[in-house]
Amino acid sequence: MKYKLLPLPYAYNALSPVISEEIMTLHHDKHHAAYVTGANAALEKLEKNRLGELPELDIKATLRDLSFHVSGHLLHELFWKCMVPASGADIPDVVVQQLNNSFGSVDAFKKQFSATAKSVEGSGWVVLYQTPQNELLLSSVEKHNLNHLPGYTPVLALDVWEHAYYLDYKNDRGAYVEKWWEIVNWQYLATLLTTSSHA
16 A cells, blocks of 8 residues: 555645745645655555564554654645635535534634634644534644544644745734635535535
8 A cells, every 4th residue: 555645636826825836835745745755654664564574663653653644644635625726605505504503603613713723732733524423523633643533534624734834924823724714615525525424
């Protein structure tokens, strides 16, 4: 099993001015690529250990590396799809209904999502999960792999590591979070919610 770095679903400059071409290029080609490389390196070490080629392998450290890099890779794959150039479209009814059911209103959801993103300590993410009961729940994820909720499906994710915004917003994470709503791909979220609700 090998992980692959897929191309972005749009041009590197497509999300400008919310996220610049420079950030998108570095974020995808350097940071995301490093998680793919790290995940595959950990898998290779584990395979060699099984074959007796790395008998002294630190299994605990290698599994920690695998968790970190695979989580980083998968969250980034979701993150790219959660954005679309010049969104501006109405939020699909299925999204509005589920946000209303879980948060009371779309505005209440956006307010709590933004507050969660701004409150993440250090490097991490804010993730909207769909529960096995088709309810929606917000959580912050430290780094990529700590505080993740097993059995819950991530359906919307915002990267708040500094490399995601610093070149554009310096240390003003709040401004980045608020501008991000302009490029949210609500249609993609609707597709995930519809697919999950019929699974």
